[in-house]
Amino acid sequence: MASNYSRKTREIFQGQVLLYKNLYGLVDSMCLKWLVELGIPEIIHNHGQPITFSELVLTLKVPPAKVGGVQSLMHYLAHKGFFEIHEIEENEAYTLTAASELLVKGSGHCLAPMVECLLNPTFSNSFHELKKWTYEDDLTVFNISLGSPLWEFLDKNSSFNKLFNEAMASDSQMMNLALRDCKVFEGLESIVDVGGGTGITAKIICEAFPKLKCFVLDRPHVVENLSGSNNLTFVGGDMFESIPKADAVLFKWILHNWSDKDCRKILENCKEAISSAGKKGKVIVIDVVINENRDEHEITALKLLMDVHMASVINGKERREEEWKKLFVEAGFQSYKITPLTGYLSLIEIYP
Known part of the structure; x- marks a missing residue:
């Protein structure tokens, strides 16, 4: 094995930068936590115009000894794309970006x-x-x-x-942007949202398609105190045992939680559910599809990072198209179609 000393000095320093970038990556996460805990996105949002740094620290009641540190945090987060810095009468001022707007509590798309x-x-x-x-x-x-x-x-x-x-529900709110113009539910009379939690996604679908009968299937203790509506019903159950009969079965960010063996069992239950409905139905999967050849580098990095996360936390996995296809075929399905949906999620339609 070649020694590091055989590398050019420039390469070694580049390696050090990459190493330190990841080593200090923990601070990136903690900066986000700091933003949320102090309510800085709400402060800037409620200000209604660019807020100067002096106004911000006054609102936060930052002690003089920490003003410099807070300014360092704000500069770093601006560099990362969470704020824009403006000059107002020789004072720096901050406005929100698309990323930090997602941290404003009470907004329609708060993460x-x-x-x-x-x-x-x-x-x-x-x-x-x-x-x-x-x-x-x-x-x-x-x-x-x-x-x-x-x-x-x-x-x-x-x-x-x-x-x-609450975290899963906040992510489901993002589906409003993706699904409001989505044609995938047209022509359906009934659908089961498996693992649908408190019904955020199902409610979005119900509002867009008021004639569509929606069922949310989740663990009994998750849905026991939830109330439905004319076209929304909550059902306590186990997707490994059975899935209610419907024209379609929806999985939003669910199948990546499970191993291939578990997913095959779930999909077999889906096939039975949509076949028992009396006409040829489909399974709709909203999940990650890893594609290094087509995705931008940053999108692939996110997907691969999520794959590590899923594997270590719950023995789940993010899948490439060939891995998804293998699951579908082994579960008895005949065809599928993959369509981009959000920045990192895809819409997969599976047909028996």
């Missing part, structure tokens, strides 16, 4: 609950167990750090379960 959930120490500290995870057969980092799988932990810890459900 602050995702930040609060994923960066909660109960969740994030589990990644210190990656070395042990490597050698522990089927155990996840969650098994190792908390003594039980994620779903079992959520069942036993109501406060974290609430945090988790």
Whole structure:
């Protein structure tokens, strides 16, 4: 093996930059947590115009000793694309970008609950167990750090379960942008949203298609206190046992939670559900499709990072098209179609 000393000095320094960029990457996450906890996006949003740095620290009641540090944080986050810096009478002022607008609580597309959930120490500290995870057969980092799988932990810890459900609901709100003009539900009379949680996605579909009968299937304790409407019904159950009969079955960000073996079983139940409905139905999957040859580098990086996350947290995985196809064929489906949906998610239609 060649020694590092055989490399050019420039290459070694480039390697150091890459190493440090990832080493300090933890601070990126903590800066997002800091933003949300201090409510800075709401402060700037409610100000109604660019807010000067002096106005911001006054609103936050930052002690003089920390003003310089806060300014460093704001400059860094602006460099990362979370703020734009303007000059107002020789004073720097900040406005929100598309990314930081997603952290404004109370807005229609707020992802602050995702930040609060994923960066909660109960969740994030589990990644210190990656070395042990490597050698522990089927155990996840969650098994190792908390003594039980994620779903079992959520069942036993109501406060974290609430945090988790709020995070998933916030992500589902983003579906409003993707699904409001989506033609995939046209012509359907009934659909089951499997793992639909509190029904955010189902409600979006119901509003767009008021004649479509929607069912949300989730764990009994998730849906037990939820109320439906004329065309929305909540059903407690287990997708590994059976899925209610319908024209279509929807999985939004669900199948990546499970191994290939588990997904085959779920899809077999789907095939039975849509076949029993009396006409040829379909399965609709909203999930990641890894495609290094077509995606931009940053999108591929996100997908691969999510793949690592899913594998270590719940023994799940993000899949390439050939992996999805193998699942569909083994579950007895005949054809499929993949369409881009959001920045990183795809829409997959599967036909029996």
